[in-house]
Amino acid sequence: MNFSIPYTNLSSQAAEIKTALLQAVEYVLDSGHYILGPHVSQFEKEFASYCQATHSIGVANGTSALYLVLKALGIKEGDTVITAPNSFIASAAAIALTGAKPVFVDICKDMNMDPSKLEEAITSSTKVIIPVHFTGRPARMPEILAIAKKHHLFVLEDAAQAVGAKLNEKRVGGWGDAASFSFHPLKNLFAYGDAGMITTQHNDLYNILLRTRNHGLKNRNDCESFSFNERLDELHAAMLLVQLKHLEKWTEKRRKLAFRYNTHLQSYVDTPEEGPGEYHVYQTYMIQADHRDRLMKYLNDAGVEAIIHYPTPIHLQTAANYLQYRKEDFPETLNITSRILSLPLHPSMTFEQQDHVIALIRQFYG
Numbered sequence: 001m002n003f004s005i006p007y008t009n010l011s012s013q014a015a016e017i018k019t020a021l022l023q024a025v026e027y028v029l030d031s032g033h034y035i036l037g038p039h040v041s042q043f044e045k046e047f048a049s050y051c052q053a054t055h056s057i058g059v060a061n062g063t064s065a066l067y068l069v070l071k072a073l074g075i076k077e078g079d080t081v082i083t084a085p086n087s088f089i090a091s092a093a094a095i096a097l098t099g100a101k102p103v104f105v106d107i108c109k110d111m112n113m114d115p116s117k118l119e120e121a122i123t124s125s126t127k128v129i130i131p132v133h134f135t136g137r138p139a140r141m142p143e144i145l146a147i148a149k150k151h152h153l154f155v156l157e158d159a160a161q162a163v164g165a166k167l168n169e170k171r172v173g174g175w176g177d178a179a180s181f182s183f184h185p186l187k188n189l190f191a192y193g194d195a196g197m198i199t200t201q202h203n204d205l206y207n208i209l210l211r212t213r214n215h216g217l218k219n220r221n222d223c224e225s226f227s228f229n230e231r232l233d234e235l236h237a238a239m240l241l242v243q244l245k246h247l248e249k250w251t252e253k254r255r256k257l258a259f260r261y262n263t264h265l266q267s268y269v270d271t272p273e274e275g276p277g278e279y280h281v282y283q284t285y286m287i288q289a290d291h292r293d294r295l296m297k298y299l300n301d302a303g304v305e306a307i308i309h310y311p312t313p314i315h316l317q318t319a320a321n322y323l324q325y326r327k328e329d330f331p332e333t334l335n336i337t338s339r340i341l342s343l344p345l346h347p348s349m350t351f352e353q354q355d356h357v358i359a360l361i362r363q364f365y366g
Helices: 008-018 018-031 037-052 062-072 089-097 141-150 203-212 236-242 247-265 292-301 318-324 331-337 351-365
Strands: 055-059 080-083 101-104 125-129 154-158 176-181 196-200 285-288 338-343
Touching: 008 018, 008 055, 018 037, 018 236, 037 055, 037 196, 037 351, 055 080, 055 203, 062 089, 062 154, 062 196, 062 203, 062 331, 089 101, 089 318, 101 318, 125 141, 141 154, 196 203, 203 351, 247 285, 292 338, 292 351
Parallel strands: 080 101, 080 125, 125 154, 154 176
Antiparallel strands: 055 196, 176 196, 285 338
């Protein structure tokens, strides 16, 4: 179906900076240096500074970022790692692929991990907590970190959806011991394909990750441990450097659109507000609505591409059957899955387009 108001419009964002992107591509092509070159190094340096982190390591994608950190920590069969059940499957898949067991903790009203339920999930086998900054809203990191410190646990932020988000003026990616980022095309800072990043505050972990993203090689001829090829491509890094210069402008446009939605829709649906000290980057503008399925059909039929993200929580996915969770184990997660709906929101969206979406929702409930 062709939508008159699409969920996103990546080509229009690319068109805005196309000249600079093509110059970056041409520079890489002419250089003949395509793997782990100067653009990767420069992007890692600038991204670490942006996130207020000590180090950054460019990798192939966000899932690789999670997996490589867990493997570098020695996570293995018999260990458990805690995360949220309402995320994209990569959050749990990266845990399972190490041989460890994913353990879920239910969420708060803000759709992020509930710190009040975290401690009861911790056992002697727990090694890592992975809070997810869901839809671009920062998780309650001070409370999570306090619990992690009490139990001597590593905290790995899943910041795939939240580049630029802040809590008390501190950006995600700089809170935990490490963090993973995705630059998938649907993310606020995106590559033209797949790419990802790890940030960390630990020198030893940084040095391990430099090797494990590159086959485990210490140098061209010496392999210290077998690993995958999970490198960030030089071409992607060059274009991401261009994108990074525009991220703040694009984020502010997203926020302005989100606040307009909030103002005009809060009488009809539950809108994603900011809490005290939060800087939400609205990677996804996700409402909670009565008669959600009917509303989505109404919008789709009118040419508005509204979609449902993650209608099936991770603990109910076929791949998670072996974990033996029950449907009702996470009531807050279960509740939102029947109500969530993502509306179009992107930096190229016009106020006129947004006003049309708002008018349709008002008509539906009116």
